[in-house]
Amino acid sequence: MALFCGPAHGRRVAAGPGYALPPKGCAMDNGTPHPAGEGVPRTVRTEAKQGDAAHSPNYPLLLPFFDENFGILNFPLFVARRIIFNTQPSFSRFIIRMAMAATAISVAAMIVTLCMVNGFQRAVSEKVFSFWGHVRVQSLEPLRSTVSEEVGFASSDSIAALVEKTPHLSHYQSFAVKSVVLRTAGNFEGILLKGVDERFDKHPFGFMVEGRSINFGSGGYSNDVLLSREMAARLQVKPGDTLQCLFVRNAADMRTRPLVVSGLFHTGVDEYDNNFALADLRFLRRLNLWDSTQIGGYELWLDQPKRMDTLAKQLSRALPQGLEARSIRALYPNVFDWLGIQDQTKLIVVVVMTVVATINLITCLLILVMERTRMVGALKAMGLGNGGVQAIFWYYAGWIALMGTGLGLAVGLGICWLQMATGIIKMDESTYFVRTVPVHIIWWQIAVVVLAAVASCLLWLRLPLLYVNKISPVKAAGFK
Numbered sequence: 001m002a003l004f005c006g007p008a009h010g011r012r013v014a015a016g017p018g019y020a021l022p023p024k025g026c027a028m029d030n031g032t033p034h035p036a037g038e039g040v041p042r043t044v045r046t047e048a049k050q051g052d053a054a055h056s057p058n059y060p061l062l063l064p065f066f067d068e069n070f071g072i073l074n075f076p077l078f079v080a081r082r083i084i085f086n087t088q089p090s091f092s093r094f095i096i097r098m099a100m101a102a103t104a105i106s107v108a109a110m111i112v113t114l115c116m117v118n119g120f121q122r123a124v125s126e127k128v129f130s131f132w133g134h135v136r137v138q139s140l141e142p143l144r145s146t147v148s149e150e151v152g153f154a155s156s157d158s159i160a161a162l163v164e165k166t167p168h169l170s171h172y173q174s175f176a177v178k179s180v181v182l183r184t185a186g187n188f189e190g191i192l193l194k195g196v197d198e199r200f201d202k203h204p205f206g207f208m209v210e211g212r213s214i215n216f217g218s219g220g221y222s223n224d225v226l227l228s229r230e231m232a233a234r235l236q237v238k239p240g241d242t243l244q245c246l247f248v249r250n251a252a253d254m255r256t257r258p259l260v261v262s263g264l265f266h267t268g269v270d271e272y273d274n275n276f277a278l279a280d281l282r283f284l285r286r287l288n289l290w291d292s293t294q295i296g297g298y299e300l301w302l303d304q305p306k307r308m309d310t311l312a313k314q315l316s317r318a319l320p321q322g323l324e325a326r327s328i329r330a331l332y333p334n335v336f337d338w339l340g341i342q343d344q345t346k347l348i349v350v351v352v353m354t355v356v357a358t359i360n361l362i363t364c365l366l367i368l369v370m371e372r373t374r375m376v377g378a379l380k381a382m383g384l385g386n387g388g389v390q391a392i393f394w395y396y397a398g399w400i401a402l403m404g405t406g407l408g409l410a411v412g413l414g415i416c417w418l419q420m421a422t423g424i425i426k427m428d429e430s431t432y433f434v435r436t437v438p439v440h441i442i443w444w445q446i447a448v449v450v451l452a453a454v455a456s457c458l459l460w461l462r463l464p465l466l467y468v469n470k471i472s473p474v475k476a477a478g479f480k
Contacts, residue, residue: 075384076391083372083392084399099364100404103457106357107408108415110449113349115416118445119438121339127267127433128335129301130206131276132328133172134308135315137163138297140324149178150296152288153323162318166311168304173199176284176296181246182227182259182277187235191277193225193245195284195296203301211239211263214280221282224262228273237261247287257287268433300325354453357404358460365397366464373471381473390465394458401457405450416441 137159139151155174163172176195181188198216205213214224225245227237237243238261245257259279267273285294300315302308308327315325329336369376376389416439419425423436 076388077395079379080392080395080399083396095364095367096400099360100400100407102360103357103401103404104408104411106353106360107405107450107453108412110350110353110453111409111412111446112415114346114445114449115412115439115441116419116437117342117346118442119440120432120434121342122440123438124335124339124433125305127269128328128332129305131267131269131272132331133299134302134305135166135300135312135325135327136297136331137300137315137319137323137325140322150176152176152290152294152296154291154293155295155298156293159320159323162315163298163300166300166302166315168302168307168311169300170303171199171203171301172298173197173203174281174295174297175299176281176288178247178284178287180287182231182235183244183246183256184235184237184241188246189231189235191231192275193284194276194278195281196278197281197295200278205265207265207267209264209266211261214262214278216280221286222280223257223259223283224280225259226263226265226278227261228276229264229266230273231277232261232264239263249287249289255287257283268429268435270430350449350453354456357401357453358457361397361401361457361461362464364400365393365461366467368396369393369464369467369471376468376471377473380471386469389468390462393465393468394461397461398458401454401461405454409446409450413441413446 139153141151163169166172174197178193178195179190180193181190196214201213201216208226209229211226214222214226216222225243227235232238235243241261242258243261245259247255247257249255265278281295282292284290284296285292288294302311309329312325312327312330316323319325372393379389379392380386419437420439425437427434427437429435
């Protein structure tokens, strides 16, 4: 006895003992509706009617599978689940574990690379910004070097008002730079002395390692100076010691002034630690014979650093003639170009790891298909099309990819959080400006990379499934 289930494909379902309820619309061979609960197989076995191949789609995604409790189920998914959770030992299970581990390692490597490169870029950028700000306003000098003595200009309320109106401004201060020589009893250092005003204390200077900041006081000028830890070691001084500041005035007149070391700082950037010291701006005015209004320029800090170039151009157009505003990225292109190259590192690692994961999954899938050749032949003999068989293995490979990705995501984030908590991975600070590998987790980047990697793997996994089309039931029966 057989049932016709569904007029679209003309499927005929064999009946026998242990049958479940038929789906609605099934009919007996003689065309009469089948009574509920009589002779419908619990596990449907289909037999192709004559001309069935002509009506069947080339790649059917779903094959109706009937169950007395759940009704119509996704048959390829059902078979894939049975294979996935099969506990019998087999060679393919070892291959599956290997493919899952390779996928997890690839995903973890992508996540760790993203977070560490992002952290490195942010850490180095913040060191530059903390020392110089995001935008600098100074006299227009086309042939001037990046860091040298500025041509002073008279600050005014109108210029200060333009600076204060800069969008996203969080802090600004006046500054000036002068070349001097610091001398102790047996040592001397030629440096650039950077003068800052009293607003310096309102912006956190996160590089202090010993002593105190500059005491600006209320009158005259302060003779405090902040040295880098490396410079203090070369001069053999410590906080509280006095040294002499030698400078040239009017291109020929050598003068000297005493300074007191108030504190030590350490940025980790050799260019700053070896060449710069900080002092009171009023002290530099005294050295240069400037009046109380003259400064070397303004340093601006923004709460949206990504817009520094745009805001610098806007401010530069508003400033009086003879003044310009430039972003720190434009003043130090070598540093930021070097940091920009790290974006290529991220891209290369993501692409390579995605290719590695895809190749591993493709190899694993081919082994699974070859191991299940006889099952594929049996399913085809019972009427399941190539698309249905492909769907079984595609679900199987998709499960491996998702499990591997989930495991890699957990491992990658675990490594990042461990590094953030302990700083166990060290770096050469003299070369990379940081002592430990910094980590910065950007969640949307992780989501995009992981989803793109999974989508790429699932897309390319369709290629090895074409091997299923070449398996015939007759040849599969004799396959060993």
